[in-house]
Amino acid sequence: MVLITGASGRIARRTAELLAHRGTSLRLMSRNPGYVPKFEGVEIVRGDFKEPTTLEAAFAGIATAFVISGKALPGQRALMHKNAFEAATRAGVGHVVYLSLKGASSNSLYLFCRDHHASEQFLAETGLRQTLLRIAFYQDMFIEEFDPHGVIRGLGGAGRGAFISREDTAWVAAAVVANPPGGALDITGPELLNVADMARRLSAICGAALRYEEESTAEMCARLGRTGMPDEVRDLKVGWFQAIAAGEQSPTTDTYRHLTGKDPQSLEAYFSAFPERLGALRQLGTP
Numbered sequence: 001m002v003l004i005t006g007a008s009g010r011i012a013r014r015t016a017e018l019l020a021h022r023g024t025s026l027r028l029m030s031r032n033p034g035y036v037p038k039f040e041g042v043e044i045v046r047g048d049f050k051e052p053t054t055l056e057a058a059f060a061g062i063a064t065a066f067v068i069s070g071k072a073l074p075g076q077r078a079l080m081h082k083n084a085f086e087a088a089t090r091a092g093v094g095h096v097v098y099l100s101l102k103g104a105s106s107n108s109l110y111l112f113c114r115d116h117h118a119s120e121q122f123l124a125e126t127g128l129r130q131t132l133l134r135i136a137f138y139q140d141m142f143i144e145e146f147d148p149h150g151v152i153r154g155l156g157g158a159g160r161g162a163f164i165s166r167e168d169t170a171w172v173a174a175a176v177v178a179n180p181p182g183g184a185l186d187i188t189g190p191e192l193l194n195v196a197d198m199a200r201r202l203s204a205i206c207g208a209a210l211r212y213e214e215e216s217t218a219e220m221c222a223r224l225g226r227t228g229m230p231d232e233v234r235d236l237k238v239g240w241f242q243a244i245a246a247g248e249q250s251p252t253t254d255t256y257r258h259l260t261g262k263d264p265q266s267l268e269a270y271f272s273a274f275p276e277r278l279g280a281l282r283q284l285g286t287p
């Protein structure tokens, strides 16, 4: 049986759907079981990384656990994942697939990449068989960065990244969970784009005048500070751009194709298949 954690989330739901259609025996864990999609024959359990006692029943009798990284500030989040890996060890889980991030490293400019590195270290310490899915930044993340005037500001510079769609993330996760190869896998989208490229390409997709404006670190920090954003959230946003600028999200790899037998989607293919995911950007393009 396969366990998927965080089952009400977007990657978990889609991965579960793909695996359920292939007849995989599934148990879905969520803090809020009422929000978990129902598939015939699929078990649903309540579980929270912050509450280790809830994890015992979730991991019991599991051959492969897909541990989807949860939500907390960097550092605290790795400790939550440690709870999950320890529960997997106690339960004798055969293989853990962990949803990590491309660029996971102790000296990344993006604090969540450092947190993923810490999580990976905790998993390594268990000695369990494991596959690390180091997924590039989602293409979807850019949609949330545009202001109501269609401007994305930051310090991406000329740095390029191999951004991937949430849909492709679920496809590669389903392939790996069904047949875990072991090791650390760098999973990317099909091409290298900088932030200005993203604005230009999304502009054509939405039919809206979207653009990128480069800022200095001081300008970006001051702008975010004026919104009342907490310092730790501001630092995450700044670090996200800095990591792109420094090339931490490149190069592309062909791992996705090896694992799924198909190519990852371009921005155009992804958003024409899921136009609703353009969110507010679609309205900007409405005459």
Ligand SMILES: NC(=O)c1ccc[n+]([C@@H]2O[C@H](COP(=O)([O-])OP(=O)(O)OC[C@H]3O[C@@H](n4cnc5c(N)ncnc54)[C@H](OP(=O)(O)O)[C@@H]3O)[C@@H](O)[C@H]2O)c1
Residues within 6 Å of the ligand: 005, 006, 007, 008, 009, 010, 011, 012, 029, 030, 031, 032, 047, 048, 049, 050, 068, 069, 070, 071, 072, 080, 099, 101, 135, 136, 137, 138, 141, 166
């Ligand atoms: N590559 C990227 O650019 C990128 C961007 C954003 C996020 N991520 C990471 O990828 C993960 C999956 O992405 P997504 O789009 O599916 O995110 P999502 O829709 O926000 O889902 C994340 C899920 O994490 C689970 N979670 C949160 N706190 C938890 C806890 N204490 N214990 C157990 N589970 C917890 C929640 O599941 P339940 O409520 O069902 O328990 C939530 O639904 C994210 O959680 C994040 O770590 C990656």
